[in-house]
Amino acid sequence: MLKVGLLGAGRIGQVHAVNIAGNRRSTLVAVSDVQAEAAAELAARHGAQARTSDEILADPAIDAVLVATSTDTHSDLIEAATAAGKAVLCEKPVDLSLDRAQACLDRVSATGRPVMIGFNRRFDPNFAALKTASLAGEIGKAELLSLTSFDPAPPPVSYIKVSGGLFRDMMIHDFDMANFLMDDRPVSLRAVGSSLVDPEIGAAGDVDTAVVTLTYADGRIAVIKNSRRAVYGYDQRIELLGAEGLLQANNMLENTVVKSTTAGVVSAKPTYFFLERYMPAYAAEWEAFVAAMLDGQAMPVTLEDGIAALALAEAATRSARSGESVAL
């Protein structure tokens, strides 16, 4: 039984708390948050204790911590937790700075403690089934990957300003999915981005619509499309063209009802946001972390994976600004 401390009791922390408590091989022991009340409430709901993060890291009875705090604390907490001997599952991204993330990796490596980065989409049942089919050779050699990833609506501009920008905040998921699905790292990257959704996003120096093309040493190509706004819901799709076929992972819909009238044939919309779409993914992600810990397997997503995605985000940010391709 894995004893777990949860750092961060916000929206995503609450999701993790349910999964930690619901997993037969893990227990939620303690919760911390900068807002003590939030930690107290979440802890109470799951029979855990509210503590400070320092107390949690200092408790020798706690095996692992899940870091679900704000991005600017991630690398510090990963370092502190591993230094305290804990295993870590940390939400993405590792850091907004590639240098800082790299330093974090160096310090973590010295401790030898396992760290997993929470790229939840790898664990989405649909995307995982696509990956399994690809690995099984069902479409032959994969050649052209397309990732579509549109949010239903942009976050507040105040969030945009501290987010690190679309490529680090949003497309980083897709960079990781490209690394995951292509089983390789790209050799060059071209990015274009625009502020079409909200001029204030542009005024803040960020883009809200972007396309990145990745090329691989063996000639394979990946394309990522992002938009901060798809009014019909959270649009998360993957296409992978191979020598012997095409794999597509489509959206999950709110329900299966279809209405046919004179106005047309109307289906339900995609599930509206990531908490709905990726709820099963978060549970499977936690299950994978627990399995790695208790069954002695390697972490399915490593700190190196987190840094690799961040490196692509940083390169894309540069390419979008310069208009030129970036060699990786």
Next chain:
Amino acid sequence: MLKVGLLGAGRIGQVHAVNIAGNRRSTLVAVSDVQAEAAAELAARHGAQARTSDEILADPAIDAVLVATSTDTHSDLIEAATAAGKAVLCEKPVDLSLDRAQACLDRVSATGRPVMIGFNRRFDPNFAALKTASLAGEIGKAELLSLTSFDPAPPPVSYIKVSGGLFRDMMIHDFDMANFLMDDRPVSLRAVGSSLVDPEIGAAGDVDTAVVTLTYADGRIAVIKNSRRAVYGYDQRIELLGAEGLLQANNMLENTVVKSTTAGVVSAKPTYFFLERYMPAYAAEWEAFVAAMLDGQAMPVTLEDGIAALALAEAATRSARSGESVAL
């Protein structure tokens, strides 16, 4: 090259004229209609002559006639044409009276001339593909057949009054499809019908919504659903459950565009009417008739098939009135 006379220049006659003229192995020689002007216009469009039906039947240069006149003339014209040595493709139904149709069969048999009944749905590419898959054993033994057949809107009540009723006029297609797909004739039948769409249809002694269940000697079951109104278009679907799977033939849509907005995900409607949906079926039907004639094959749909469907329609009419099942 098959030389063809077309009897009837109405809506469906015009469809047949295009197919006769467009087929490389048939020529449209002459057209007749009770409205001479209609015949003249259609004949001119395809480089044929406008004549009376008597003239067409008397012309030894004409090999075959296509009967696309009003239902009450079908059996007379089939008899006259075969007596004159012509091969015949006649629109469904053979007749509204089962006795009259049976007498027609007797007289045709005496001539030895081939007659095909125009059950166009057998030649719909979707339904034909379903039949082919079933025959190939792709779902094992077929056990439960469902036919959904909804018209977009009811015909005028004036037409209803001379139509022979829903079972003879509309469901006769489905009875033939059941015979075609189950490769057997049912042993009993239960029908229910209501007038829900238009009270005038009920006042005229007919129904506009009906369900018929057919049972077969080996226990298999078929269900047919008809409605005179499906405001979203011509709804024509088949499902066949077998020991090893399910086959479905779905509607053809007006186009493949899908629109996702806050209002939902909207696809195009089914093609609106039988002339759109079954246009390829009519061409394939004619192709099959020509092939049977010129390549010495058996007619793919016989006069006996037409009578078998009519017998089911008559039994269904009785069952719907009595509320009881009818042994066949």
Next chain:
Amino acid sequence: MLKVGLLGAGRIGQVHAVNIAGNRRSTLVAVSDVQAEAAAELAARHGAQARTSDEILADPAIDAVLVATSTDTHSDLIEAATAAGKAVLCEKPVDLSLDRAQACLDRVSATGRPVMIGFNRRFDPNFAALKTASLAGEIGKAELLSLTSFDPAPPPVSYIKVSGGLFRDMMIHDFDMANFLMDDRPVSLRAVGSSLVDPEIGAAGDVDTAVVTLTYADGRIAVIKNSRRAVYGYDQRIELLGAEGLLQANNMLENTVVKSTTAGVVSAKPTYFFLERYMPAYAAEWEAFVAAMLDGQAMPVTLEDGIAALALAEAATRSARSGESVAL
């Protein structure tokens, strides 16, 4: 907080235990089972106590019991529980005997305690969305209802023998759905049934494939199709044709991956069994029971509803045997 005793720790009892424990307004206090070990294990998993059903009914601290025992105990337990002052959620069917179920209703009525029958499909998000759209008038007046309900594989013949037959055991769900969706009770019924899937089912006096047609006083019609075998998964679909459109609730699929190769375009299968398909329905059903209890609402599915469905099942059994229609 509703304090709940669970009677029955089998497959479906385990599903209910998770929902009782997972609901914020209910607690699982005690579990009983004829196999004491099963009760002990399930109780331990949820921090409840293992007791006998008598002990549970006698405990004044328990507000409600969930009856998930074998069918032959349902009416006895409903009576005993209500006599003991408990509210009851009982799995369907109330009883295999209509007389016995009616007697149960009489006794329960005398106690004034609320009883809900577990027709889980009413709470399936897809079917519930269809019902909501119908109630909202989105397709005008409903006229023709079609229920397709195929199990992936037949149960053991030993189960068939004590099941009460397909109509009472399996189609009873569809009878309830017809009552639910048509908001009325039918006036006549026609049933046909065959043993096509497994001859031993026929030898046991039951059918494995059946079609029932229901007619309503206002002329509306409903058709139910059941098969004990759909090798591709649990096939649960509804279609409702109305004056202004069609509503369809389709299957939920295992995932959203589509693979296109030379062999065709392959999607995932429907979820394989009722525990997967109806998992959200069971949670919503329990939520509805809790809401009725704590918020003082009427039970959303009553004992009368259970008896109404059973009456249709009994009539269908007779109709399938006699071949005649049954007035209701």
Next chain:
Amino acid sequence: MLKVGLLGAGRIGQVHAVNIAGNRRSTLVAVSDVQAEAAAELAARHGAQARTSDEILADPAIDAVLVATSTDTHSDLIEAATAAGKAVLCEKPVDLSLDRAQACLDRVSATGRPVMIGFNRRFDPNFAALKTASLAGEIGKAELLSLTSFDPAPPPVSYIKVSGGLFRDMMIHDFDMANFLMDDRPVSLRAVGSSLVDPEIGAAGDVDTAVVTLTYADGRIAVIKNSRRAVYGYDQRIELLGAEGLLQANNMLENTVVKSTTAGVVSAKPTYFFLERYMPAYAAEWEAFVAAMLDGQAMPVTLEDGIAALALAEAATRSARSGESVAL
């Protein structure tokens, strides 16, 4: 009635012949081909005369010519035909050389004769419906366009060598579609391409898999994906994300049959090649040309459009080689 000469009796010329002959307002008068026999056969099939192209251009009774010859003759024939006073519908591309095409435009402009370039996809009913919906504002302002265009199998390398390369030969259709759907010309372009399908294509100096990103002055973005091989059929899809929704035009399938077995749920494949998929588009294209001629409307696709697409193809060829973006 438009009198038409057809230059070129090959595969695509035969398609055009059927449409010219089948249109009520046009007549096929004459056919030429470098292979006299092919011209003779095609002419005979449609009651036209086989002549040389010089004879056709010299015949004052001929109003218009349709140029369906090999690409290297297009600009010469457009010039000769317009100089002879004919209207012209010419297959794409105008020429493989942008300079030559520009010179052609200059000479044609001097004649004042109308020329239409055969970008058939604009007339595909699905794509046309998407454009109509976009123009009608159904998804608000269009922001991000994605074009997927995969051939089922690569042409022979001998063809590749004279084709002008993927960007001029294949993606030119998509460049025109981008111009058509975005109602603007892009300001910059980034292309990547690889030889993944067939190493001989790479040895011939061409690519078989490519992605191009186009940016517009107002920040909008378009992405085009091409592959010479999609073993499941001709994959032709469009997605257009707008401020208020998403429009998708999906593939047309061979039929509507769906088979569910233990192996999954199998639909038909996309229609296999452009002659099947775009058959209705070619007919609509011809209809549009005839309408422009006889009803005094402007040509729906101009020689300028052909040159604009060619300019993008040339820029993409350069970008794919240099790895850099190209300003337009």
